[in-house]
Amino acid sequence: MAPLKIPGERRVLATTASFFxxxxxxxxxxxxxxxxxxxxxxxxxxxxxxxxxxxxxxRELPWWACVILPALGGVVAALIIRSFSxxxxxxxxxxxxxxVSVRRRRIKxxxxxxxxxxxxxxxxxxxxxxxxxPIVQLAAAFASKVAxxxxxxxxxxxxxxxxxxxxxxxxxxxxxxxxxxxxxxxILASFAIEIFAPIVVSSVFAALSMRAIRxxxxxxxxxxxxxxxxxxxxxxxxxxxxLVAGVVAVGFQRSLxxxxxxxxRLAAPxxxxxxxxxxxxxxxxxxxxxxxxNGYAPTxxxxxxxxxxxxxxxxxxxxxxxxxxxxxxxxxGGVFTPALLCGASLGALFAASVARLFPSLDTPAAAFAVxxxxxxxxxxxxxxxxxxxxxxxxxxxxxxxxxxxxxxVASALVARWLARDSIFTESLxxxxxxIDVGIEELTxxxxxxxxxxxxGLLSVPRWTPLADVLRRFRETRLDVIYVVGEEGELQGLVDxxxxxxxxxxxxxxxxxxxxxxxxxxxxxxxxxxxxxVMPRFDDPELEELPVIxxxxxxxxxxxxxxxxxxxxxxxLEVVQNQARxxxxxxxxxxxxVELPAGYEIxxxxxxxxWRAGTLEATGVTxxxxxxxxxxxxxxxxxVKRRVAEPNASLVEVDSLVVVGKREDIQALRERVRSGN
Numbered sequence: 001m002a003p004l005k006i007p008g009e010r011r012v013l014a015t016t017a018s019f020f021x022x023x024x025x026x027x028x029x030x031x032x033x034x035x036x037x038x039x040x041x042x043x044x045x046x047x048x049x050x051x052x053x054x055x056x057x058x059r060e061l062p063w064w065a066c067v068i069l070p071a072l073g074g075v076v077a078a079l080i081i082r083s084f085s086x087x088x089x090x091x092x093x094x095x096x097x098x099x100v101s102v103r104r105r106r107i108k109x110x111x112x113x114x115x116x117x118x119x120x121x122x123x124x125x126x127x128x129x130x131x132x133x134p135i136v137q138l139a140a141a142f143a144s145k146v147a148x149x150x151x152x153x154x155x156x157x158x159x160x161x162x163x164x165x166x167x168x169x170x171x172x173x174x175x176x177x178x179x180x181x182x183x184x185x186x187i188l189a190s191f192a193i194e195i196f197a198p199i200v201v202s203s204v205f206a207a208l209s210m211r212a213i214r215x216x217x218x219x220x221x222x223x224x225x226x227x228x229x230x231x232x233x234x235x236x237x238x239x240x241x242x243l244v245a246g247v248v249a250v251g252f253q254r255s256l257x258x259x260x261x262x263x264x265r266l267a268a269p270x271x272x273x274x275x276x277x278x279x280x281x282x283x284x285x286x287x288x289x290x291x292x293x294n295g296y297a298p299t300x301x302x303x304x305x306x307x308x309x310x311x312x313x314x315x316x317x318x319x320x321x322x323x324x325x326x327x328x329x330x331x332x333g334g335v336f337t338p339a340l341l342c343g344a345s346l347g348a349l350f351a352a353s354v355a356r357l358f359p360s361l362d363t364p365a366a367a368f369a370v371x372x373x374x375x376x377x378x379x380x381x382x383x384x385x386x387x388x389x390x391x392x393x394x395x396x397x398x399x400x401x402x403x404x405x406x407x408x409v410a411s412a413l414v415a416r417w418l419a420r421d422s423i424f425t426e427s428l429x430x431x432x433x434x435i436d437v438g439i440e441e442l443t444x445x446x447x448x449x450x451x452x453x454x455x456g457l458l459s460v461p462r463w464t465p466l467a468d469v470l471r472r473f474r475e476t477r478l479d480v481i482y483v484v485g486e487e488g489e490l491q492g493l494v495d496x497x498x499x500x501x502x503x504x505x506x507x508x509x510x511x512x513x514x515x516x517x518x519x520x521x522x523x524x525x526x527x528x529x530x531x532x533v534m535p536r537f538d539d540p541e542l543e544e545l546p547v548i549x550x551x552x553x554x555x556x557x558x559x560x561x562x563x564x565x566x567x568x569x570x571x572l573e574v575v576q577n578q579a580r581x582x583x584x585x586x587x588x589x590x591x592x593v594e595l596p597a598g599y600e601i602x603x604x605x606x607x608x609x610w611r612a613g614t615l616e617a618t619g620v621t622x623x624x625x626x627x628x629x630x631x632x633x634x635x636x637x638x639v640k641r642r643v644a645e646p647n648a649s650l651v652e653v654d655s656l657v658v659v660g661k662r663e664d665i666q667a668l669r670e671r672v673r674s675g676n
Contacts (some may be wrong), residue, residue, distance in 0.1 A: 018156070022163045022198035025146060026205030029139035029167025033206070034213045036116065036135050043124035047073070053297035054126045058289040066126070066289070067282035073125025074274025074331060077118035081270065081332075085114035092133055092334075093424045096140050096165055097187055099158070107144035107161070112137045119332035122274075126292035128281055128322035129333020136168030136334070139206070143167075159195060162188050163202035170203040171210040173220045178390035179203040185383040186424060220394060222300040227397045229367045235403055237361070241350050241368065242375045242407030246414025248346055249379025252339060253423050255320045259328025270330055277329035281322045288314045291322040294334075295341030299373075302344045303366050309352055316345035335423065339380055340373045347372020367403075370395055375407040379415035382422040384408035444534060447569055450526035453547045453559040455672065456605025456655070459484045462491055462515040469494055469514050470502055476608070477654065482546055482557055483518045489554040490546055492518035497541075523548045523555065530566060537563050601659045603632065606650060607672055616646040620656065625664030629657045 041051065047069060048057035058066050099107055116134040123131060143164025147157040162183040170179030180203040184191045188199075229235055263273050285291050290298035290311065298315060301307040307315075323338040351368035354361060370391055378387035388404040415422075458472055459482040469481060479496040494517055523546045524533050536545055544562040548555040610618045620628055621644075628644040632655045642648060644656070658665060 018159070018198045019201050021146060021150065021160060022202040023205045025139070025143045025160060025163045026167040026170075026202035027209045028142055029164060029202070030171040030206035030209030031213070032138045032142065033135045033168060033171030034210055036120075036138065037131060040120050040123050040131060043120050047124050054124070054293040055289050055297045058126060058285055058292050063286045066285050066292075067279060070122075070126045070278030070282040070285070070292075071275045072278070073121045073127055074276075074278035074329070075271050076121040076125075077331060078269075078271040078274045080118040080121065081114055084117075085111040087111075093136065093165070093186070094427050096137070096161060097424060099144075099161060107141050109141045109145060112141040115332040122278075122326065122331045122333055123294060125278070126281065126285060127278060127331050127333060128291055128293070128295075128319065128326040128338055129331055130294040130335060130337030131333070132169065132172040132336045133334025134332060135172045136165050139168035139171075140164035158188070159198060162195070162199050166199045166203040167206035170206040173390065173394065174207060174210065175220075175390050175393035176200075176203040176207040178386055178393050179206065181386040181389045182381075182383065185386045186381055186422075221296065222304060223370075223395050224304050224366045227364075227367045227370055227395050228399050229362075229364065229371070229403045231362060233358075233361050234363055235406070237350075237354055237363065238368070238371050238403035239406040239410055241347060241371055242378075242410030243414055244350065245343065245346060245372060245375030245407065246379040246411040247418065248342070249339075249376050249411060249415045250418045252320050252342060252376070253380060253419060253426070255324040256327055256335065256423070257426070259324030261328075263329045273329040274331055277325040277331060280325050284318050284322055288318045290315045290341075291318045294337040295319065296337065299341045299344045302341075302348050302369050305365060309349075312345050312348050316342060316349060319345070335380075336377070339376055343373035343376030344369040345372070346376060367400065370400065371403050371407045374404050375411040378408035379411040380423045382412050382416055382425075384412040387412075444531035444570070445529050447530045448526065449524050449528045449530070449533060449547055449561055452530075452561055452565045452569055453526060454562060454565065454605050455559050455669070456607065457482060457546075457557075457560045458608075459488075459557055460494075460514050461486070462513065462518070464514040466499070466502065466512040466514065466517060469517075470499060473499070480544060480560075481514075482521065483514045484557055485554075487552075487554055488556045490521055490523055490548050490557045491515070493521045493546065494518050521546050524561060525549070526558070530569070533561065533566070537566065598661055599659065600662050600665065601629070601657065602665050602669070604656050604658060604665075604669060604672060606653050606655055611650045611653065613650060614646070615644060615648045615650060618650070620658075620668065621646055626658050626660035626668050629659055631655075632657060 044054055044057070045051050048054065048061065050057040050060070061069075096107070116138050119129065119131075119134045122129055140161055141164070143160045144157070147160040152160060165187055166179040166183045168179070169182050170176040173179075177200075180196065180200045183199050183203075184196050188195060190196070229238060263277070266273060266276075268276075281291065288311070290301075290307070298307065302312060302315075319338055319342050323335060326333065327335055347369035348365045350372065351363040351365040354363045374387045374391040377390070378384040381387065384405075385408075387408045388401075391404055392398060392400065419426075457480075458476060458478055460469060460472070462483050462485060464483075472481060473496055481494045482490060483492045483494060485491050492515070494514055498519065499517055522536055522542075524536070526547060526549060533545065536542065542563070544560045546557055547559040547561055549558040550556070615621060615628065615631070620626070630644055631642040631648060631650070631653045633640040633642065633652050641657075642653075658668070660668075
């Protein structure tokens with residue numbers, strides 16, 4: 001049989017399709033972002049009668065309007081949620097991370113659209129939340145819809161979700177690289193080229209579509225022309241700023257958690273909670289108008305030196321409180337942009353403090369404010385690379401690379417030391433969702449023992465004479481024989497290495513039985529994940545584990561899990577293309593066979609009763625819907641595969657590799673187990 005040769009066109013087509021869908025999601029993600037921002041602008045003009053930021057409008061509105069408007073906006077948002085998606089719960093970045101990590105295949109669009117519309121009411125009336133949250137969620141919901149229509153498998157579905165998030169972030173901040181790095185560092189925890197490349201494509205197309213509509217100069221912030229930190233001393237000071245920012249980031253995160261706890265204890269309808277939060281935010285805003293809205297305008301004012309130092313202090317203290325009230329009450333919106341305002345305030349205050357203590361040092365407030373923005377975000381997200389890239393794209397000043405690297409890494413390290421979880425992963429860990437893991441760890445958590453269990457094993461009753469146990473070792477190539485009780489319950493195992501001394505001679509002395517030489521068996525269950533099982537294989541001498549099922553309250557032996565099968569599964573999912581779990585590879589060629597839907601390849605252990613005859617005699621070659629591909633032999637020298645000829649002898653064969661429909665292979669597997 002000649003080596004299997006499959007053209008590589010399918011892989012090229014699959015890659016091309018991934019890029020096409022990534023570009024589609026990115027383009028429409030950018031359009032959604034522009035549409036959402038336009039809707040917010042129109043709503044704000046209707047509410048305040050003025051265009052521009054809500055902060056500018058609040059400075060001219062009477063005090064009672066500043067108090068009432070956020071409360072009314074909260075009520076309107078709550079009514080929208082109650083009317084169209086009453087059961088909709090806050091989703092956000094954490095929900096997308098959960099969908100990716102557990103490969104949940106569906107993100108419902110209606111609740112996300114409902115909460116996005118509700119967030120328009122909150123933002124337009126001065127609520128202290130950001131626009132980026134709803135934009136990212138809308139893009140992710142659209143990506144999920146595309147994946148469902150295209151009938152993507154869970155892995156490609158998750159990848160397209162990541163493309164949606166990247167598109168939303170890129171369009172929200174006009175920062176395509178930051179959007180891509182955000183997904184790679186926070187959402188998917190992987191920069192593998194086959195994953196990262198489509199994400200970059202989506203992010204770039206989102207920025208292109210947004211710029212095509214709003215113009216290439218659609219900058220998120222107004223930046224000063226000169227942003228530089230020179231000299232050894234000032235650069236080292238940014239390291240100190242990063243350390244402080246890590247502490248502040250944890251404080252900001254805990255304030256959000258405290259706000260959520262306060263409103264969770266409040267037994268009141270959503271309308272009342274959002275109205276109360278808006279009322280308090282309005283009262284704060286009468287004294288510090290800069291706390292209103294997402295924070296774009298006051299951040300730009302800090303960067304351009306148009307905000308007094310005393311006002312910056314008030315903003316630094318009041319903005320986290322206002323954001324905690326808005327988010328904690330259940331108001332839909334993001335926290336990323338408010339955090340950037342707090343970071344800019346921190347950086348400016350740090351520069352002013354250093355200037356008073358060390359007047360000879362050059363500490364430009366704008367440059368330190370920019371570093372403060374990156375540092376605080378790095379501490380909140382535990383993602384220093386994304387934070388640094390975001391600020392570089394916002395400023396277009398690569399002279400800040402050294403200060404940004406020092407500050408963001410320092411902030412992330414301090415924040416990780418003080419708080420195990422980032423702002424996105426805190427709620428996920430509380431719900432038991434796998435987080436802070438990469439593709440390899442997710443693979444271990446996703447694959448279950450039942451997916452890899454083998455039925456081919458030997459078991460003997462505990463009173464079986466040792467001579468019979470030795471005979472069975474001689475007749476098979478197995479290294480382990482399991483010892484069971486009267487009803488099949490697992491009691492232990494006999495390892496070949498433990499009885500080697502008796503293999504070439506009969507045991508002398510009192511009659512020994514299997515229970516005399518057995519050792520304890522560390523068993524696993526079919527529902528356990530490989531993440532739970534892998535620590536058992538830390539023992540280099542352990543090659544397999546017994547699999548047990550509970551029947552009538554007894555741990556009955558059901559199969560075995562081998563180290564070789566675990567390694568093969570990880571290799572298939574991680575080292576090779578994750579989007580295809582089934583593949584054929586010839587020894588000399590790395591091309592891939594993509595099977596039709598519903599088909600799979602499986603390896604079936606050959607029962608002892610079939611090994612005396614030929615393949616034809618087993619009847620497997622006549623099994624409906626199943627084709628035998630090869631015969632597998634294993635010995636101390638390795639693995640040997642033979643052609644599956646009908647008259648091939650099965651004396652030395654350990655297993656069969658078959659291909660067919662899943663249900664037909666399962667039927668054959670049941671036939672093998674039942675002994676028919």
